Amino acid sequence: MMREFLPISRDDMKKRGWDELDFVYVIGDAYVDHPSFGPAIISRVLEAHGYKVGIISQPDWKNDQSVMALGVPRLGFLVSAGNMDSMVNHYTVSKKRRHQDAFTPGGVYGKRPDYAAVVYGNMIRRACPEKPIIVGGIEASLRRLGHYDYWSNKIRRSLLIESSADLLLYGMGERSIVEVADALDSGIDVSDITWVAGSVFKSKKAEDFGEEAIMLPTFDEIAADKRKYAESFYIQYQNTDPFSGKRMIEKYGARMYVIQNPPAKPLSEQEMDDVYDLPYVRDYHPSYKALGGVPAIEEIKFSLVSNRGCFGGCGFCALTFHQGRIIQTRSHESIVKEAAALTKRKDFKGYIHDVGGPTANFRHPACKHQLKRGACPNKQCLFPKPCSQLQADHKDYVTLLRKLRALPGIKKVFIRSGIRFDYLLADKDKTFLKELCQYHISGQLKVAPEHVSDAVLDKMGKPHHEVYVDFTKQYKKMNQRLGMDQYLVPYLMSSHPGSELKDAVTLAEYIRDLGYMPEQVQDFYPTPSTLSTCMYYTGLDPRTMTPVYVPKDPHEKDMQRALIQYRDPKNYQLVKEALIKAGREDLIGFDSRCLIPPRPMHHGYGKAPAQNRNVRTNNAKNNSSRNGKFSSRNNSRKRTTENISRNTSTNRKKGSQSEKAHRRHE
Known part of the structure; x- marks a missing residue:
């Protein structure tokens, strides 16, 4: 059976014999008809239930009429910013604009606006005020109630209000969207669709929605008081379960309430199978080929x-x-x-x-x-x-x-x-x-211990370091038993709430003892609706309401990140300043346990050239004999250093076909 894309133009509609669509779906990504893309799942699920759906991908947000390219839909508009929050898509953790967008044809940056779901919703409201607007996707899901927004550094209102939408669907949405579509199709006004699990709606009164509903602190309260925000967030966090979660109500101004229904129930195995067996083309729309395709497809194809x-x-x-x-x-x-x-x-x-x-x-x-x-x-x-x-x-x-x-x-x-x-x-x-x-x-397994300080790991909700050490031992033992020479590549995070300079130094010492410098380091990114973001904004752990140290100063964040990559010569001054500030001048010197020498040099630290590789190897061997408690040190330091270099650098030699495929996917 020939699988075809959903309509993206009036001509596509004519080919199907359609004069009118039931839903027009406005999305911030390129149109990729693959079940790893949320809009593809939602549109195919609706199609399977008999609804006609068309896609408007990345409309011109400076022209309201661009959202009317497929005409006025019979039932309403659907809106999604795409597979990522548009602000995460656009900005690094340092709030610098990214140069590429993997969800746009050719990887071109700038084809969607900031806060895309908000912008698209308001475009539709101005262009077609009479039709319902249902907003969903990850951006809407994580901003469904009042939330801290890192990029504006303030508490923002529910995206339901900001986007001028009638309904917001959160979570994965397959059940919710069909229930909403069926209600609209039966003639029920969108303002009366208040019962759907996994939905958020607006009302001018709260008393009609159950005695068991939880009244959250008002938006004005959480915007003015960080402690109130932490309290509200933790109530929400405790009500994310579809079986035990309660309806929650957040008041805005004198007479506006945003009401969140409990989450939708999980899909059964058969329902999951049905979703993934829908007739996806499993590729980006052919109109993008001349533009270079959509880079994101390569990760999941x-x-x-x-x-x-x-x-x-x-x-x-x-x-x-x-x-x-x-x-x-x-x-x-x-x-x-x-x-x-x-x-x-x-x-x-x-x-x-x-x-x-x-x-x-x-x-x-x-x-x-x-x-x-x-x-x-x-x-x-x-x-x-x-x-x-x-x-x-x-x-x-x-x-x-x-x-x-x-x-x-x-x-x-x-x-x-x-x-x-x-x-x-x-x-x-x-x-x-x-x-x-x-x-x-x-050749290598990537895992995410994130840190080695138990105090930081407690804030992250991650297992203590001894658990990771136990895993490294068992992993090494198993590889030895199999006669294989494979490595662990740990993902590490800097500047998470709770991480002080002394914790970052402890992490650097651990990296020293491993004998290599991580090429990937994630500086903590405060994205909407996470426990860690709540800690970042409020300085409180919402689970206990106890104070949390938060490294917010950009210079300190640079120092914490530099410590993880202390061998890089360009980080020398930051590392030296951090060690002095942390009272760890003992790690500045020529001894093999030191992180950096007293002055910038080319040997003993940094990305040494090939002729100096033996220096790093000897230092690693000395570290191994001095500190036997880390399991990774049981390997020869020379082998560890050379192997990690071989598996992570661009100079890695060509290996087997499977290794090539692995590298391409990375």
């Missing part, structure tokens, strides 16, 4: 989504607010069917780049109670230690991966979504660890 949701509970992650903590999975049959279809594509080279989701090794709810009572509102599944009710079991995932490896035409199946190593350790059966090392990585 040959990847398979196996799950949704995450019970990891990282403080800096918005998944709790968007996908929720209850894991939803596709069946083996659905995933294998999709993989088999990939093998028939002309551009498929035999490498599946990923099988996972937010966290790859979560394939079932954390415990047997979650599908009946939901996730615990006041307790995490893995933090500070794995819950006694946790069901840590990788058998289903292992079986799925074996089926995929056995498919004709599959050379290698990578796991790239990220492995939750504390969950892996909680599983006493080491079969998954063995097969992960043996079949599913190529």
Whole structure:
């Protein structure tokens, strides 16, 4: 069966024999008809329920009439900023404009406005005031109530109000959008659609919406008082579960209320299969080919989504607010069917780049109670230690991966979504660890310990450092048992709330003992609706209401980041200043335990040229003999340094076909 894109023009509508659409979907991304893109899922789900949907991608936001290119829809307009929050898409953590946009044809920057969902909503309201506007997607989902906005450094109103929309749908939205569409199709006015789970609506009165509803602090209160904002945020955080979450009401001014219904229930396995079996073209629209295509497709073209949701509970992650903590999975049959279809594509080279989701090794709810009572509102599944009710079991995932490896035409199946190593350790059966090392990585495994200071990790909601050290030992032991020489590449984060200079120095010392300099460092980015962002803005941990140190000064943030990459000569002055300020002048000198010499030099630190590589190696060996407590030091420092350089630099030699595919995907 020939699969075709949804209409993007009047000519496309005529080819289908359509004079009118039921919904016009205005999106901030290029039109990519692939189930890794939210607008594609929502539009295909509506199509499957008999609705006619057309796409207006990246309209000219300086011309209101650009949103009317497909005419007036019968039922209403849908709006999404795209797969990312438009501000994260546009700006770095230092608030500098990015130069590329992977979700735009040719990677061109500037094809969507800042706060895109707000701008598009108001464009539609001016151009077509009589039709309903339903806004959704990640930008709307995380800004559904009053929220701290990092880029303007203030509390902003609910996006429902700012966008002039009638309804806001949060979360993944498949059930919610069909329920709303059916209500509109039956003639119900959009202002009367107040019951849909996973929706937010406006009202001039609050008393009609249940005695059990929670009255949050008013918008005026949270805008004026950081403590009130922290209190409001934590109430919301405790009501993100579809089974136990309550309706919440936020008052604006004298007579305006924004009312959030509880989240939609998780999809069953069959419902997940149905969503991913819809007739996606699985590519960007052909009109973009002349412009260079859409770069974002390369990351997911040959990847398979196996799950949704995450019970990891990282403080800096918005998944709790968007996908929720209850894991939803596709069946083996659905995933294998999709993989088999990939093998028939002309551009498929035999490498599946990923099988996972937010966290790859979560394939079932954390415990047997979650599908009946939901996730615990006041307790995490893995933090500070794995819950006694946790069901840590990788058998289903292992079986799925074996089926995929056995498919004709599959050379290698990578796991790239990220492995939750504390969950892996909680599983006493080491079969998954063995097969992960043996079949599913190529030379290196990227994991996210984020930091080594337990004080910082507590604020992040991550396991203590000793857990990561235990994992490195087990990973090394398993590779030795298999006769393989593979490495761990840790993702690290600087300047997270709770991180003082002394914590950043401790992290630098750990990196010294590992014998290499990370090439990727993430400075904490305060994105909407995360625990960590609440800490950043308020200086309070909303879980306990205790004060939290927050590194906000740009210069201190530069110092903390520089410490992680202390070997880079351009960071010398920042590192020296940081060590002096932290009272750690003992780390300035020529001893092998020192981070930097007393004055800038070319040897002993930094990215040494090839002829100086032996100096770094000898220093690493000295560190290894002096400090035996880190498991990574059990390897030869020379091998560690050379191997990491080989696997992360642009000068890495050509390897096997699987390694090439792995690098291309990175």
